[in-house]
Amino acid sequence: xKFNTRAALGAIAAATLFASTGAMAQQAPCELHIWPAExxxxxxxxxxxxxxxxxxxxGGKDASNKAQMASALDSPSQLDALQSLDLPALLNLxxxxxxxxxEEPLVRKTMNKIKTRxxxxxxxxxxxxxVGDVFYQKAAIYGRSLHTLFMVRDFGNDQTIDFExxxxxxxxxxxxxxxxGEDAIAALNELVDVFKKIFVEYANNExxxxxxxxxxxxx
Numbered sequence: 001x002k003f004n005t006r007a008a009l010g011a012i013a014a015a016t017l018f019a020s021t022g023a024m025a026q027q028a029p030c031e032l033h034i035w036p037a038e039x040x041x042x043x044x045x046x047x048x049x050x051x052x053x054x055x056x057x058x059g060g061k062d063a064s065n066k067a068q069m070a071s072a073l074d075s076p077s078q079l080d081a082l083q084s085l086d087l088p089a090l091l092n093l094x095x096x097x098x099x100x101x102x103e104e105p106l107v108r109k110t111m112n113k114i115k116t117r118x119x120x121x122x123x124x125x126x127x128x129x130x131v132g133d134v135f136y137q138k139a140a141i142y143g144r145s146l147h148t149l150f151m152v153r154d155f156g157n158d159q160t161i162d163f164e165x166x167x168x169x170x171x172x173x174x175x176x177x178x179x180x181g182e183d184a185i186a187a188l189n190e191l192v193d194v195f196k197k198i199f200v201e202y203a204n205n206e207x208x209x210x211x212x213x214x215x216x217x218x219x
Contacts (some may be wrong), residue, residue, distance in 0.1 A: 029095040030125030032087065033118070037148075038105035040069045041135035055103035063178050065136050072188035073195060074130065075103050078131055079219040081196050085131075090203035091152065092210065094125060106130060111151065116159045124157040132166075134195070135178070144173040148193045150202045165206040 042065035073081075079101050088097060106118060109133055118128060132149035147170035154163040171194045178187035 003077065019204055020206050029123075030094040030127070031123040032093060032097050032123055032127045032129060033092070033100045033121065034079060034082060034129040035102045035104075035106050035118070035131065036075040037073075037131040037134045037205065038071070038108045040066050040109055041075075041133070042066045042069065042137075043135065044138045045140060047200065050214060052070065061177075067109065068177060068184075068188065069136060069191060072132055072191045075105060078134075078195070079103070081192050082129070082131075082199060085196060090207075091127070091129070092207050093127070097125075097127075108132065115161060117155055126157070127153045128153045128155070133168075137170075144176065145170045146173055146191060146198065148178075148195060148198045148202075150199060163210060167202045167205055167207045171197055171201075 033181040042062040044062055044065075083099060083101075087093065087099060088095075100119070100121070102119070111130060117126065120129070128151075130151045130153075132151055134146070134147055134148050134188040136144070138144045147168060149166070149168045151164065151166040153161050155164045173190060173194060175183070175190040
């Protein structure tokens with residue numbers, strides 16, 4: 001049998017290409033896609049405890065609060081705040097994970113309804129972080145606070161959710177909303193700081209939930 005040098009070289013090249021492609025697929029970075037909240041809300045309740053009358057009394061103030069919140073925590077600001085944190089450590093991301101920003105919020109009512117990936121990414125290692133709601137509350141008894149809803153979804157390498165964790169958290173406010181004569185910039189900065197604090201608390205709980213569902217193998 002004659003040895004076909006050209007065929008042999010072709011086979012070697014094909015095998016090398018296949019191995020290289022496989023190695024590249026294994027080394028392809030993971031992706032974390034993040035979306036800001038679509039909407040913000042402000043709810044002020046007095047001794048009446050809510051209802052239409054309370055809403056009518058505080059409607060003007062709540063509208064002003066929402067406008068100020070939108071200036072401090074608009075879509076880019078939410079994403080900037082999250083990316084200023086150590087997301088790889090907080091969310092236990094794989095080394096080299098690429099963070100992909102989506103400036104356009106998702107439609108809030110689809111947040112729980114759509115169970116497939118919210119982007120067209122085909123990455124083999126894929127997660128999503130979605131900010132659901134951001135709202136300010138002032139209650140006659142409990143005072144002022146900011147509340148935020150976050151959701152993390154891990155899809156792995158397909159369109160099926162392997163892990164999901166959703167949590168609503170809140171923390172008190174001391175400066176926002178600023179009254180006349182008070183430092184309005186400090187009040188807006190406080191919103192961003194508390195937004196980040198709530199996320200850190202959420203992420204700590206998310207990691208605990210993930211660990212509980214993925215226990216380490218017994219030795």
